[in-house]
Amino acid sequence: MHKHDVDTPALLLDLDAVETNIRTMAEFLAGKPASLRPHFKTPKCPEVARRQLEAGAIGITVAKLGEAEVLADAGLGPILMANEVVGPQKIDRLMALLSRGVDITVAVESAFNIQELADGAKRSGQRPAAIIEVDSGMHRCGTAEPRETVELARALVDAGIEYRGIMGYEGHAVLIADEEERREKTEAALAIVQEHVEALAEAGLPAGIVSVGGTGSHEIAATHPHVTELQAGSYVFMDGRYQEVLPRRFQGALTLLTTVLSVRDRYAVADAGMKSLTNEFGPPFSVDGGVKVARLSEEHATLTGEGIASLRPGDRIEVVPSHGDTTLNLHDRYHVVRGDEVVDEWPILAARKFK
Amino acid sequence: MHKHDVDTPALLLDLDAVETNIRTMAEFLAGKPASLRPHFKTPKCPEVARRQLEAGAIGITVAKLGEAEVLADAGLGPILMANEVVGPQKIDRLMALLSRGVDITVAVESAFNIQELADGAKRSGQRPAAIIEVDSGMHRCGTAEPRETVELARALVDAGIEYRGIMGYEGHAVLIADEEERREKTEAALAIVQEHVEALAEAGLPAGIVSVGGTGSHEIAATHPHVTELQAGSYVFMDGRYQEVLPRRFQGALTLLTTVLSVRDRYAVADAGMKSLTNEFGPPFSVDGGVKVARLSEEHATLTGEGIASLRPGDRIEVVPSHGDTTLNLHDRYHVVRGDEVVDEWPILAARKFK
Numbered sequence: 001m002h003k004h005d006v007d008t009p010a011l012l013l014d015l016d017a018v019e020t021n022i023r024t025m026a027e028f029l030a031g032k033p034a035s036l037r038p039h040f041k042t043p044k045c046p047e048v049a050r051r052q053l054e055a056g057a058i059g060i061t062v063a064k065l066g067e068a069e070v071l072a073d074a075g076l077g078p079i080l081m082a083n084e085v086v087g088p089q090k091i092d093r094l095m096a097l098l099s100r101g102v103d104i105t106v107a108v109e110s111a112f113n114i115q116e117l118a119d120g121a122k123r124s125g126q127r128p129a130a131i132i133e134v135d136s137g138m139h140r141c142g143t144a145e146p147r148e149t150v151e152l153a154r155a156l157v158d159a160g161i162e163y164r165g166i167m168g169y170e171g172h173a174v175l176i177a178d179e180e181e182r183r184e185k186t187e188a189a190l191a192i193v194q195e196h197v198e199a200l201a202e203a204g205l206p207a208g209i210v211s212v213g214g215t216g217s218h219e220i221a222a223t224h225p226h227v228t229e230l231q232a233g234s235y236v237f238m239d240g241r242y243q244e245v246l247p248r249r250f251q252g253a254l255t256l257l258t259t260v261l262s263v264r265d266r267y268a269v270a271d272a273g274m275k276s277l278t279n280e281f282g283p284p285f286s287v288d289g290g291v292k293v294a295r296l297s298e299e300h301a302t303l304t305g306e307g308i309a310s311l312r313p314g315d316r317i318e319v320v321p322s323h324g325d326t327t328l329n330l331h332d333r334y335h336v337v338r339g340d341e342v343v344d345e346w347p348i349l350a351a352r353k354f355k
Numbered sequence: 356m357h358k359h360d361v362d363t364p365a366l367l368l369d370l371d372a373v374e375t376n377i378r379t380m381a382e383f384l385a386g387k388p389a390s391l392r393p394h395f396k397t398p399k400c401p402e403v404a405r406r407q408l409e410a411g412a413i414g415i416t417v418a419k420l421g422e423a424e425v426l427a428d429a430g431l432g433p434i435l436m437a438n439e440v441v442g443p444q445k446i447d448r449l450m451a452l453l454s455r456g457v458d459i460t461v462a463v464e465s466a467f468n469i470q471e472l473a474d475g476a477k478r479s480g481q482r483p484a485a486i487i488e489v490d491s492g493m494h495r496c497g498t499a500e501p502r503e504t505v506e507l508a509r510a511l512v513d514a515g516i517e518y519r520g521i522m523g524y525e526g527h528a529v530l531i532a533d534e535e536e537r538r539e540k541t542e543a544a545l546a547i548v549q550e551h552v553e554a555l556a557e558a559g560l561p562a563g564i565v566s567v568g569g570t571g572s573h574e575i576a577a578t579h580p581h582v583t584e585l586q587a588g589s590y591v592f593m594d595g596r597y598q599e600v601l602p603r604r605f606q607g608a609l610t611l612l613t614t615v616l617s618v619r620d621r622y623a624v625a626d627a628g629m630k631s632l633t634n635e636f637g638p639p640f641s642v643d644g645g646v647k648v649a650r651l652s653e654e655h656a657t658l659t660g661e662g663i664a665s666l667r668p669g670d671r672i673e674v675v676p677s678h679g680d681t682t683l684n685l686h687d688r689y690h691v692v693r694g695d696e697v698v699d700e701w702p703i704l705a706a707r708k709f710k
Binding site: 005006007008009010041063064083084086087089090093109110112113116135139140141142144171259260261262263264265267269271274275278279280297298299300302312313314325326329330355 | 360361362363364365396418419438439441442444445448464465467468471490494495496497499526614615616617618619620622624626629630633634635652653654655657667668669671680681684685710
């Protein structure tokens with residue numbers, strides 16, 4: 001089937017680009033100190049994660065239990081959850097994963113949460129494994145000082161939870177377009193992580209896992225002496241925003257196919273709105289020359305530019321999502337293409353796992 | 356079950372507020388010339404649409420075939436699709452609905468699309484019904500001049516498609532906060548619709564259906580002499596943005612329950628990010644005094660304000676989505692509450708129907 005025969009709006013995934021990106025990252029990391037545990041929030045699809053593991057990834061990183069459950073069902077891992085598991089319902093879901101023999105490490109950053117994990121372990125007879133989340137400058141979750149990290153590591157050991165190391169995600173640096181500024185911010189973040197690593201070692205609690213690094217910072221983080229693994233995920237699809245930040249190494253793999261509904265004098269309208277295409281990183285980029293997306297409403301994209309003169313209702317056009325991760329979260333499948341041919345359909349299983 | 360025992364992030368729907376809003380709208384419209392055919396894009400849930408029909412709605416308005424298919428499966432209608440059905444895959448889906456005996460009217464605004472419908476009718480042996488979409492000032496889809504509307508009405512009749520009238524949605528007016536300006540823009544839009552209605556009548560093609568009106572314009576449109584029905588949908592839940600525009604008549608029914616993951620000196624973090632809560636209308640509003648949402652990342656809300664001093668990890672808080680329609684589109688169910696008690700769970704069936 002030709003890709004233009006897919007009903008719209010539809011996510012197209014270019015398999016050649018995906019395979020090239022996976023190979024490129026594996027080749028870049030060969031011989032470097034850091035391994036790759038790619039983030040599952042980008043593909044949300046076991047078919048992609050399986051290819052990443054086959055290319056040498058040491059496991060998969062997730063943002064939430066729903067993603068971990070999808071991976072566990074697919075038999076993929078080991079899993080690192082780069083986020084806290086808080087609240088009794090989620091603690092029970094984590095224990096259920098452990099009771100299935102799933103190798104999952106979760107992040108902690110408060111004594112309250114360590115107590116919750118310890119209580120859950122006692123109730124279930126399971127032994128959770130954890131790393132400590134360090135705030136390396138993003139100011140979201142994470143410990144503020146090495147002293148706090150050491151205390152939490154000790155609390156983990158005292159609670160009988162397996163202490164595996166630390167993580168620090170420099171999310172405030174990865175999307176900086178200026179290469180020099182991105183490098184500076186990333187190195188400052190890695191220096192903070194290093195302070196925590198050194199404090200832990202001095203306290204006799206050496207960090208086995210030191211997990212950092214997004215797609216925008218992977219080149220710098222991969223050779224940092226204390227880093228053991230990278231969480232980078234976006235490299236596999238490279239959405240519109242990341243193509244601007246990091247234009248050379250990886251290829252864009254994700255587009256949204258849309259149908260022109262209306263052509264008027266000064267604009268045209270296609271069936272791609274905020275319910276199939278997010279715009280928190282700005283309007284989607286166009287693939288087809290001369291047409292740009294001026295505005296998204298819930299179910300419509302208003303197109304402007306010289307290219308609209310050659311459009312007709314019923315035409316199919318492809319646009320590049322500015323933010324892939326939130327866009328694919330709206331869809332239930334990828335239409336997998338090689339060139340113009342649809343060769344497969346992959347369910348985006350974790351898009352429905354919002355918890 | 357207490358609402359705070361639901362796993363998070365979770366959409367809570369206040370059933371008392373929903374019932375009050377449905378009753379309030381029915382009472383307001385009693386004796387007025389216009390009927391209500393509420394838009395399904397807001398609830399995306401047959402349980403809500405059924406209550407609206409029981410309260411006197413003459414049918415349900417939808418934005419796309421996926422919503423119509425959900426309603427058809429639930430046996431609810433008659434359906435008005437306030438949007439065009441373009442492309443061979445969708446024409447076939449429309450014919451499949453007609454072959455099931457579903458009463459559905461679709462919008463058209465081009466000769467190309469009328470030909471598509473006629474061809475589909477010929478292939479399937481079905482007889483589609485259509486209204487003409489008029490551009491009443493929003494500049495999205497829709498005819499630009501009465502002459503064009505008359506031509507398309509004639510083309511429908513000539514093609515053997517049942518011609519049922521026109522629609523014009525004043526989406527550029529409904530969210531204007533200033534009441535006087537909203538009234539002016541709405542009246543200007545209704546005057547444009549009226550020109551088209553009169554031209555059709557003069558041409559011997561009287562419009563049976565004249566469908567207009569969102570929640571922000573329903574009071575003005577309900578008494579306009581040419582309007583036969585309103586499409587208003589948001590009134591039933593009243594999201595954060597609409598509560599600012601139209602604070603008196605309807606009650607907010609939709610909140611997102613979220614769990615505090617981290618509490619730091621100057622901010623706290625909860626598990627509600629852009630994958631469970633949209634922010635194209637700005638950050639979500641807070642329910643709990645003194646806490647505001649400063650930033651959303653994909654899976655986190657960063658909270659600031661005086662109220663964070665009393666927060667602890669594990670606390671549950673509720674926030675009001677600024678844009679309900681796109682937020683509920685991310686979820687698969689409503690946790691239906693009366694007061695603090697969860698009394699039911701309703702699937703958001705149409706959230707997965709993105710085409």
